[in-house]
Amino acid sequence: MTIQDRPTGVALWRQVADGIERDIAAGRFPAGDKLPGETDIAETYRVNRHTVRRALATLAERGLVRAERGSGTYVEAPKLTYPLRSRTRFSEIVGAGGREPDGRLIDAITEPATRDLARQLGLKAGAPLVRIEALRLADKAPICIGTTWFSAQRFPDAAEVYARLNSTTKTLAHYGIRDYRRLSTRITAAVVDAADAARLDLALGRPILIVDSTDVDLDGTPLKVSRSRFVAERVEFVVENG
Numbered sequence: 001m002t003i004q005d006r007p008t009g010v011a012l013w014r015q016v017a018d019g020i021e022r023d024i025a026a027g028r029f030p031a032g033d034k035l036p037g038e039t040d041i042a043e044t045y046r047v048n049r050h051t052v053r054r055a056l057a058t059l060a061e062r063g064l065v066r067a068e069r070g071s072g073t074y075v076e077a078p079k080l081t082y083p084l085r086s087r088t089r090f091s092e093i094v095g096a097g098g099r100e101p102d103g104r105l106i107d108a109i110t111e112p113a114t115r116d117l118a119r120q121l122g123l124k125a126g127a128p129l130v131r132i133e134a135l136r137l138a139d140k141a142p143i144c145i146g147t148t149w150f151s152a153q154r155f156p157d158a159a160e161v162y163a164r165l166n167s168t169t170k171t172l173a174h175y176g177i178r179d180y181r182r183l184s185t186r187i188t189a190a191v192v193d194a195a196d197a198a199r200l201d202l203a204l205g206r207p208i209l210i211v212d213s214t215d216v217d218l219d220g221t222p223l224k225v226s227r228s229r230f231v232a233e234r235v236e237f238v239v240e241n242g
């Protein structure tokens with residue numbers, strides 16, 4: 001990090017933000033690195049900590065850094081290119097991008113199917129469903145939270161199987177389903193709620209992309225319905241035809 005000459009008319013917080021951005025671009029702070037603390041940055045640029053906070057907030061809004069509560073500010077990795085295709089697998093996509101996929105089970109319960117979920121899964125309203133909620137990460141950075149519903153009759157003990165295997169694909173394989181495909185995908189935008197913000201290390205009010213999808217087996221029978229909430233500034237979706 002270097003002290004830059006201060007051009008006339010440029011706000012101090014902007015100069016600090018630009019200086020940190022240059023250091024990130026030059027590789028002085030690689031993706032995943034923790035930035036110096038606010039006090040150190042303030043001393044380097046000879047500004048107060050309020051100015052540093054505004055600079056870091058600006059960089060966070062642009063997706064260049066992220067603040068982790070009680071830990072510090074870290075350089076964000078480049079956006080994860082996330083293809084949407086007939087065969088969409090989180091772990092494969094993350095691995096293909098040279099990153100380490102991971103997942104954490106948040107919750108798993110059995111609940112009755114709503115009319116909409118029953119329609120998508122080809123079941124009767126009120127049929128028992130297994131709902132699994134999990135956090136997905138790439139190189140330890142939270143990427144999305146996914147809620148997935150399975151038929152409890154077709155996939156008994158799915159919650160326990162998922163908790164052990166930590167993978168939707170492996171869970172389906174446990175029940176003899178070796179391959180499946182995406183039937184439909186719907187993408188909408190929203191702002192993150194308090195619960196998801198805490199799990200995704202995201203500030204309240206930040207944008208997320210909601211992906212609603214239905215997957216079927218090779219015979220076209222519905223297997224699962226999912227709603228995934230992606231951090232908008234950490235992914236870019238690529239729709240692949242064919």
